[in-house]
Amino acid sequence: xxxxxxxxxxxxxxxxQSMTLLCAQDMNHEYMYWYRQDPGMGLRLIHYSVGEGTTAxxxxxxxxxxxxxxxxxxLLGLESAAPSQTSVYFCASRPPGQGINYxxxxxxxxxLTVV
Amino acid sequence: AxxxxxxxxxxxxxxxxxxxxxxxxSVSGNPxxxxxxxxPNRGLQFLLKYITGDNLVKGSYGFxxxxxxxxTSFHLKKPSALVSDSALYFxxxxxxxxxxxxxxxxxxxxxxxxxx
Numbered sequence: 001x002x003x004x005x006x007x008x009x010x011x012x013x014x015x016x017q018s019m020t021l022l023c024a025q026d027m028n029h030e031y032m033y034w035y036r037q038d039p040g041m042g043l044r045l046i047h048y049s050v051g052e053g054t055t056a057x058x059x060x061x062x063x064x065x066x067x068x069x070x071x072x073x074x075l076l077g078l079e080s081a082a083p084s085q086t087s088v089y090f091c092a093s094r095p096p097g098q099g100i101n102y103x104x105x106x107x108x109x110x111x112l113t114v115v
Numbered sequence: 116a117x118x119x120x121x122x123x124x125x126x127x128x129x130x131x132x133x134x135x136x137x138x139x140x141s142v143s144g145n146p147x148x149x150x151x152x153x154x155p156n157r158g159l160q161f162l163l164k165y166i167t168g169d170n171l172v173k174g175s176y177g178f179x180x181x182x183x184x185x186x187t188s189f190h191l192k193k194p195s196a197l198v199s200d201s202a203l204y205f206x207x208x209x210x211x212x213x214x215x216x217x218x219x220x221x222x223x224x225x226x227x228x229x230x231x
Contacts, residue, residue, distance in 0.1 A: 031216050040124070042205060042221040043159075050216045058215065090159065092219075104219060106151075108158035 003027070006091050006107035013081045013114045021076040021110050023091030029105070030096035032074040033058075034066065036087040037109075043090060049074055051096075081114045088112070117142045117208045119189075121222035128196045128229055136191040136225045138206035147209040148189045149219065150180055154202045162204075165189060176200070196229045203227075 004025045013019055023032065030051050035043040045058030049068040063085060065077045074093075078085060091107040119140045128134045140146050150162040163174025170182045180191045191204060203226050207219040 033216065033218055040223055042223040045215065045218050048216040048218055056216065058218065103161055103164070106159040
């Protein structure tokens with residue numbers, strides 16, 4: 001099925017460990033986003049990408065790095081995980097430009113716990 | 116910056132009664148507004164969006180939203196609530212700045228509980 005796929009779905013890390021979350025989309029979308037969801041805070045933008053090879057910081061980028069080496073994949077990395085990064089992470093994608101008639105497609109999320 | 120606010124953390128309604136989940140916005144220019152729903156342990160599902168035109172927008176699962184420019188509101192409504200509508204609802208506005216890649220800015224979410 002076409003859409004946005006996130007792996008893994010669940011993960012438990014120890015403080016200081018590193019990991020990479022993968023977001024893959026098969027809709028040929030240019031724009032991709034990483035959000036984190038925390039209770040009472042909604043979804044906050046971590047990083048985004050407007051095309052292959054480009055990334056930029058969002059609202060809460062500290063402690064995260066991203067890469068977009070291939071158009072279909074957007075990777076979110078945690079180099080040294082901290083308990084404050086315990087959250088649910090969502091990836092989203094959309095077609096290019098300012099056109100609003102195209103929607104944002106969200107993945108099903110990755111639930112990360114850092115102990 | 117474009118932003119939305121959801122003033123209620125939780126809304127309780129009896130099954131069969133009408134429901135309203137409130138959202139107000141603060142934007143420069145014309146807003147592009149969205150509603151999403153999140154069921155427990157699931158991802159976000161698109162309900163509806165307002166771009167321009169008719170102030171009453173109809174969406175999925177019998178939901179609709181009314182855009183009110185004078186009150187800067189975009190409240191989500193349903194004439195008759197179902198227990199299965201119990202979920203977390205998010206209002207969002209598209210950022211107008213290319214500096215965010217036109218990302219969606221979300222409200223904090225409103226938990227809807229529909230009781231039998």
